[in-house]
Amino acid sequence: MAITKDQIARLREETGAGIMDCKRALEETSGDPEQAKRILREKGLASAAKKTGREARQGLVDAYIHAGGRVGVLVEVNCETDFVARTDQFRALVREIAMQVAAMNPQRVGNEESMDGQSEHDSPPLLRQAWIRDPGKTIQDLVTEGIAQLGENIVIRRFARFELGG
Numbered sequence: 001m002a003i004t005k006d007q008i009a010r011l012r013e014e015t016g017a018g019i020m021d022c023k024r025a026l027e028e029t030s031g032d033p034e035q036a037k038r039i040l041r042e043k044g045l046a047s048a049a050k051k052t053g054r055e056a057r058q059g060l061v062d063a064y065i066h067a068g069g070r071v072g073v074l075v076e077v078n079c080e081t082d083f084v085a086r087t088d089q090f091r092a093l094v095r096e097i098a099m100q101v102a103a104m105n106p107q108r109v110g111n112e113e114s115m116d117g118q119s120e121h122d123s124p125p126l127l128r129q130a131w132i133r134d135p136g137k138t139i140q141d142l143v144t145e146g147i148a149q150l151g152e153n154i155v156i157r158r159f160a161r162f163e164l165g166g
Helices: 005-015 019-028 033-051 088-104 139-150
Strands: 058-065 071-079 155-163
Touching: 005 019, 005 033, 019 033, 058 088, 071 088, 088 139, 088 155
Parallel strands: none
Antiparallel strands: 058 071, 071 155
C-alpha cells in the first residue's frame, strides 16, 4: 500500500513525531494510523527513557488560578534548554500539571530522593496520580510523553498550592 503525504501529515500532527518516523510507522503497519501511533508511542517512550538521566536546569515557573479565585498553584517544571521552555507544547504541559495540582492537592511530587516519614495512608504523589483529563494515564505518563515529543528531559521540580482559608 502506498503511503500518502496526507496520511503522514495527519499522523505527524497527532503525534508530534518526525516525518520519516511517521512514514516508517505507517509503512510498517500497512497504513493503519492507530497501529502506527502505538509504534511511535513505544519508540518515543524508549527514547524518553534514555533522556531521563540528563540534567534539566532550564524551564518555567507558572501560576494557575482556578475559577473563582479560591485555589492557586505555582509550579516549577524544568527542561534542558530555554528553547524548549518557550515552546507552546512545554507551556501546555506545565499548565496541565498546575491544573492537576489545583484539582487533586498532592502532597509531594513523587521523584524525591527519600520517602522517609511517608505513610501508606498519604495520597499518591503527583507523578502517580491519574491525570484529571484522562484517568487512563498518570502524570508520569504525561511527562514521559512530553519528553518523547520535545526530545529533552523534563522534571517536575516543585509546586505550591494555596487555598483560600486553608
